[in-house]
Amino acid sequence: MFRWIYNEYGAPENRITSILYTNSEAGSAGQAVKLSSGRFTKASSTDAVAGFLIANVASGTDQSCGVIQAREGDVFEGPYTGTPDAGFVVGANAVALANDGLSIDSETVSGGAIVILEVNTNKQTCRFKVKNRQLS
Numbered sequence: 001m002f003r004w005i006y007n008e009y010g011a012p013e014n015r016i017t018s019i020l021y022t023n024s025e026a027g028s029a030g031q032a033v034k035l036s037s038g039r040f041t042k043a044s045s046t047d048a049v050a051g052f053l054i055a056n057v058a059s060g061t062d063q064s065c066g067v068i069q070a071r072e073g074d075v076f077e078g079p080y081t082g083t084p085d086a087g088f089v090v091g092a093n094a095v096a097l098a099n100d101g102l103s104i105d106s107e108t109v110s111g112g113a114i115v116i117l118e119v120n121t122n123k124q125t126c127r128f129k130v131k132n133r134q135l136s
Contacts, residue, residue: 001030001102002052002078004068006072014069016051021065027057030078031055032101033067034134040065045096046111050133052076068076075117077127082107085118093131104128 004013022026022041031053032043043049054066070076080088081098084106088095096105096112104114104126113132120126 001028002032002076003030004052005075005077008073008075011071011073013074014071015054016067016069017064018136019065021057021063021122023061023063024059025057026059027053027065028102029053029055030102032097040067042065042101043097044101045105045108046097047097047113048132049097049113049130050134069135070133072133072136073129075127075129077125078103079124080106080119080126081124082103085109087121088116090116095128 022039032049033040034043034047034050035050049070051069057065077090081103087109088106092109094110095114096108098105115129115131118127
């Protein structure tokens with residue numbers, strides 16, 4: 001689960017609550033999302049990221065959702081999975097999301113939207129920015 005930590009420019013988090021979630025799709029709190037056909041949906045490993053779900057979304061029709069928008073200067077924290085590639089270090093700037101959109105794929109350090117700022121190997125977490133943002 002990803003969570004917003006702070007904005008480097010002191011701005012508060014920005015929430016989007018006016019866009020619906022994709023019909024017949026469930027989402028999990030903290031999951032990376034993108035916009036597709038005018039609705040939020042789970043972001044795939046190398047997609048541009050719009051933001052992160054605030055709460056779980058049940059599968060259904062015309063489900064409302066809340067998203068913390070990924071903006072310039074926003075720093076997020078979350079788990080990483082996989083056996084870290086030698087390039088999965090502070091400064092890696094093209095790291096991919098895991099396929100479920102709920103963690104960083106530490107094995108894939110090219111083609112992704114994520115920039116690594118800090119790695120905590122004891123907790124298997126990292127702090128990161130979204131470099132390839134869909135809404136910027």
